Amino acid sequence: xxxxxxxxxxxxxxxxxxxxxxxxxxxxxxxxxxxxxxxxxxxxxxxxxxxxxxxxxxxxxxxxxxxxxxxxxxxxxxxxxxxxxxxxxxxxxxxxxxxxxxxxxxxxxxxxxxxxxxxxxxxxxxxxxxxxxxxxxxxxxxxxxxxxxxxxxxxxxxxxxxxxxxxxxxxxxxxxxxxxxxxxxxxxxxxxxxxxxxxxxxxxxxxxxxxxxxxxxxxxxxxxxxxxxxxxxxxxxxxxxxxxxxxxxxxxxxxxxxxxxxxxxxxxxxxxxxxxxxxxxxxxxxxxxxxxxxxxxxxxxxxxxxxxxxxxxxxxxxxxxxxxxxxxxxxxxxxxxxxxxxxxxxxxxxxxxxxxxxxxxxxxxxxxxxxxxxxxxxxxxxxxxxxxxxxxxxxxxxxxxxxxxxxxxxxxxxxxxxxxxxxxxxxxxxxxxxxxxxxxxxxxxxxxxxxxxxxxxxxxxxxxxxxxxxxxxxxxxxxxxxxxxxxxxxxxxxxxxxxxxxxxxxxxxxxxxxxxxxxxxxxxxxxxxxxxxxxxx
Numbered sequence: 117x118x119x120x121x122x123x124x125x126x127x128x129x130x131x132x133x134x135x136x137x138x139x140x141x142x143x144x145x146x147x148x149x150x151x152x153x154x155x156x157x158x159x160x161x162x163x164x165x166x167x168x169x170x171x172x173x174x175x176x177x178x179x180x181x182x183x184x185x186x187x188x189x190x191x192x193x194x195x196x197x198x199x200x201x202x203x204x205x206x207x208x209x210x211x212x213x214x215x216x217x218x219x220x221x222x223x224x225x226x227x228x229x230x231x232x233x234x235x236x237x238x239x240x241x242x243x244x245x246x247x248x249x250x251x252x253x254x255x256x257x258x259x260x261x262x263x264x265x266x267x268x269x270x271x272x273x274x275x276x277x278x279x280x281x282x283x284x285x286x287x288x289x290x291x292x293x294x295x296x297x298x299x300x301x302x303x304x305x306x307x308x309x310x311x312x313x314x315x316x317x318x319x320x321x322x323x324x325x326x327x328x329x330x331x332x333x334x335x336x337x338x339x340x341x342x343x344x345x346x347x348x349x350x351x352x353x354x355x356x357x358x359x360x361x362x363x364x365x366x367x368x369x370x371x372x373x374x375x376x377x378x379x380x381x382x383x384x385x386x387x388x389x390x391x392x393x394x395x396x397x398x399x400x401x402x403x404x405x406x407x408x409x410x411x412x413x414x415x416x417x418x419x420x421x422x423x424x425x426x427x428x429x430x431x432x433x434x435x436x437x438x439x440x441x442x443x444x445x446x447x448x449x450x451x452x453x454x455x456x457x458x459x460x461x462x463x464x465x466x467x468x469x470x471x472x473x474x475x476x477x478x479x480x481x482x483x484x485x486x487x488x489x490x491x492x493x494x495x496x497x498x499x500x501x502x503x504x505x506x507x508x509x510x511x512x513x514x515x516x517x518x519x520x521x522x523x524x525x526x527x528x529x530x531x532x533x534x535x536x537x538x539x540x541x542x543x544x545x546x547x548x549x550x551x552x553x554x555x556x557x558x559x560x561x562x563x564x565x566x567x568x569x570x571x572x573x574x575x576x577x578x579x580x581x582x583x584x585x586x587x588x589x590x591x592x593x594x595x596x597x598x599x600x601x602x603x604x605x606x607x608x609x610x611x612x613x614x615x616x617x618x619x620x621x622x623x624x625x626x627x628x629x630x631x632x633x634x635x636x637x638x639x640x641x642x643x644x645x646x647x648x649x650x651x652x653x
Contacts, residue, residue, distance in 0.1 A: 144229035146180055154237075156230035157213045163237070170240045171233065173275060182228070183282050184235045189218050192239060195289045201307040202293070203406035204245060205651035209238040239285070243278055244269075246292040249413040256646040257411070257639055259418070259618070260544060261460035267417045294416035301624035302412060306405045309630075314398040315344045326386035328368045335361040338386065341394050342370045377625075379430060379633045381562045393634065404632060407643045408622040415618055418460055423614035424579070426550075426571055428456050429621050429633045431564040433550075433573055435582040443582050448558055448572035451565040455637045458619055461542040462612035463583060468599045469529040470539040475547065478568055479525060487525075488517045499528045529604050537599070538576055540583070542615055550615075552576040565636060571617070586610045 142150070149171060154161040163171070175181075184192070196211045217223075217231045248269050253259060274292070281288020293299070320337045368384035375382040378393045386394070396404075419425060425434045428449050435443040450456035454477065474483055486494045491512045495502070502510040503524050510523055527533055536552025546569065553572040558564060566572070573579055584592055587610045598605045621640055625631045635641070 143180065144225040145175070145182055145232055148226070148229040148233050149175065149180075154230050154234050156217055156227055157210065157234065161210070161234070161237075163233075167237050167241075170244070170271070170275070171236060173271065174236060174240060174278065177275065177279060182232045184232050186218075188283060188285065189214075189235065191285045192235060193218075195285045196238060196242060198289070199242060199246075201310065202246060202303055203306060203409035203647075204242075204250060208250075208651040209242050210234055211238070214238065240274075240278060243274055243288060243292040246289060246413070247274060247294075248417065249410055250650055251410060251643075251646055253414045256643055257458070257619070259414075259458040259460060260546070261418075262543065265460050265462070265614075294413055296412065296416040296419075298623055299409065299412040299416060302405060302409055302622065302630070305624050305628070305630050306402070306409065309402065309405070314402070316398070317341055317344060319395045320386075320391060322388075322391065325388075326363055328363055328365065328384050330363045331361055332363060333361050335363050335367070338363075338371070338394070339367060342367070342374060345374060345394075375562070377629070377631055379562050379631075389634070393632070396632075401630075401632065403644055404640060405622050405630060407640060407647055408620050410643065410647060411618075411620045415616075415620070418616050418618070420614040420616075423616060424463060424550075424583075426456075426615070426617040428458065428617055428619045429636055430623075433571070433579065435579060437582075443578060445574040445578070446559045446564065447574065448553065448555070448564045448566045449636075450567050450569040452637060454568040456567070456569050456571060456617065457544070457546045457548060459544050459546070459548075459615075459617050461544050461615050463540055463542045463609060463615050464612050465541050465609060466580065466583070466595075466607045467535075467539040467541060468595070468605045468607055469537060469602055470533065470535045470551070471529050471604055472527040472533050472535050474525045474527070475568065483525060484517065484520070487512075487520075491515070491517055495525075499530065499532060500525050501528070529602070536576065538580060540573070540576075540579070550576075550579075563634060563636060583609055583613055 148154070152162060154163065193211060193215055196206050196209045196214075199206050199209065214231065214235055217227070217234070220227065223231070277288055277291055281291070293303075317340065318337060320334050320341060323332075323334070326332055326334065326338070371386060371390070372382040372384050374380075374394070375384075375390055378390075380390055380393065419436065419439070421439050422437050423435075425436055426432075426447065426449075427434070431447045431449050433445050433447050434441050483494075494500070495512055502512045502515060503526055504510055505522055505524065515521075515523055529535075531554060534551075534553065534555075536554055538552050540550035542549065548570045550571045550573050555566070555572070556574070558566050558572075559574045584595065587595070591610065595607045598607060619637070619639055621633045621635050623631055
């Protein structure tokens, strides 16, 4: 994989104009590069500003000489065709017109120049799309990050890769692909599935939830579906008799396996959520893999070697050290009405024994109804105080709880606090953070959508240990004493640790099979629509 931060001395030349040093007439290639569109294809292809931004320095480095011929064009065509295994559409790179034009006998100089520029445009576009993603993430699935952490799509190293790969396009394409295990694994599985005949199945009809022991005419369809999904062996004997259609214990266990693999509550009950996932067609699943390959192209540049990774859709947290998972646990993330945001930042400090200042949305929607019924009783029972925006305590009897105005509610630290023993802080505009929780039993649920946007962490003290790994023994002992004191205190990390809160709905599990997750926030449809639109030419 190329490095987006590599620098090259020759990159200074990219600011020079594309022109020959002498006064000879422009070549057909130079004439074509100066024109706004390529007319050898129908309809004519207008070169975008992005195309020109890459074509000009590419040919400057080649002395405005053609680079494609019968010797290397077939290899380029093969690699463009293979983009389908990356979830990209070869027609978006003008593959068929290129093949037809390259086969023309005795082409005119003008046609040769047009084919040359068309091939280079496709080549550079494909390398960019493999390296950074076909879509601009900010336009379809925004991920907030401070300017200091923004990934720069550096042109110089990718141009160097393109130049070096002219005699071996396969090597250039392979180096442009993310050298990122999750991407490579998902791409391989997608390629394998794409070469198979996709199974077809009838939708399992809706109705009341199917519970263990029930007799239901939908059970044979359910068994067939689970066999196709691989949760039942294709060679296994029938588990149900069509004349009785009993939802047997063996079939219930297969449903539980399906539910676990799709991050659904593994209770064996075929309710609306499980039925919806069972009825997703094979082609829909292929689309789901395709859009997650795009996400992983983005993600490959956003993950730093040592960092905290929040898998929002999967409700998991990982601590990475040298790109390997050093620690992993479950999380509880925002429910759909209050989703957990996608972001990159750097964890700077911990709040030990944190108080909880109720966010405005939670105060307005969740707490005010209780306060209007019995403010004094509710505040006392939950160890809460009313304060103004300067932190001064306010007598709750002086507040009109129908229109409370500029007051806040703060809950004291303790075992009853929603933030538990620690909050893990990082700059962001959403006022979200990671934290402990007294609601430990909820980690056993699927899906785990319980918060108002912040991320609750299972075994949070173990994550704190990872964050403090570079602290001296004396620093760790001091923080432990502060923690044990019960006082609310800030503890700075020895060094800020990157955090990435990202979203993906398909990945390859340890068994080599694709694990699908429910699209909890409805991002998949929007991304699929944008990716399909980008393929229309």
